[in-house]
Amino acid sequence: MRETINEEVSVVMYYSATKREALPWLINWQNKDYAVGKIGYYHKVKVGDTLHHIFELVDKENTQWFRLNLDTSNLHWTLEAIHDGLAY
């Protein structure tokens, strides 16, 4: 079931100069680390002048989906929502 979270979280991000891509690597939420697995979709959204990067991804165990928002005006990460892949 999808749950709206909207909490700031700690994120480790890496940049690969060879692939020319920057991606989240590790999420720490509620004192628990989640290694990032597959990135399902990435897109950008502009809110006024501010660019936000939205990453939708699953953890390495493939049990939890996360929607992360990187606000480029302050480089803060927000965990917007989670989903366990179930209807209820």
Next chain:
Amino acid sequence: MTDLPINYNRPLIMHIDLNSCFAIIEQQANPLLRHKPVAIAAYDTPRGAVIASSYEAKALGIKLGVNVREARLLCRDVIVMMPDPDKYFDAHKRFKKVLLNYTDTVTPKSVDEFVIDFRGSLAVQRGKSLIDVGHEIKADVKAALGEYVTVNVGIGPNRFLAKLAAGLHKPDGLDVIDGHNLEEIYRQLTLVDLPGINVRYEARLNAGGIFTPLHFLHAPLPLLKKRVFKSINGYYWYLRLRGHEIDGVDFGRKSYGQQYALGEKTIAREKLSRLLMKLCEKTGRRLRANNYIATGIYLWLSFENRTYWAKGKDTKADIYSTQDIFLHAQRLLNQALIPARVTNMGVTVYKLKPTTPEQLGLFDGTRLDTKSLARAADLVNDKYGEFTMVPATMANMQDVILKRVAFGSVRDL
């Protein structure tokens, strides 16, 4: 009169659409949803209407228009989600970018479908197979949007046959209809399988003695024009069915509008007025962003008892600012008869003309000030985000009217 022959030209029009667009993008974004029934609904409340569903959900009967309660009755474990328009617009842009790598004659028909005209493509003229191009596009779409995303590709001598071909083998199909196999394809279909023929048109065709697509193809022009369609549409269908192009006209923008399905149905005019203001603001933002002025407005309401009210008005003065739109829309709302709780409402402005050159009215008074204020408010909202600066009527209305995806027009994308 001799019949117009079937078009045997090389099929060079491609119709391409994303399979179950919104649902498949959600399944791409969240791998935990893949191979599961997923329904995208306007609201995730029981009465919320399903606007898209995954192939797994469609197989269970969860189709466009059923509500969330019905969807859950059909499949208890259906995953219901609200739409994410920004993500779908992003997918549309990526999809379009892929297609523009092949030719610049790419026409978006909606957020999830495009028509590509290869008649001017040098590679194709030199003999490159359009079927190979179709397979390449499928691979490129996967690379651009994600490995779970599939598209239907249809190739034909005109837009109608290309679209028909795209629908033959869903999902992930690739079919060609040309003069040689056209009759064989028609033989396998029913009238309502043809794009643009719904049950009402089917009844009209049946009344004219036409019961299959083959009957339709062989129907004489006078029958279609004078008895069945009773208009020029009969001639258009006569051409379309034979593979001649009649749908290649891209009509310009005629109106801007917004509609809203009320999450909380109401009969209270004060509440409706506040919602109306937000619809007017959204409409006004799009009107102004595209440098238009309107001189007509139309308001419609639909009610819980399945009745409908609508009224339009041509205005003497130009409509430009949100306040202009709201003033006229509110006047229309004041005239509305409201027999039951309102379920949906919409406002449209029409009779558009460009903002420049500007015709100033002798008695417009402070019109320029209104325009300047609207432009200033738009600049503030461009910089700080939508609804940062709003009329007082709209105070505390954040998230009351959600961003939606227009199914038809994608001209603003």
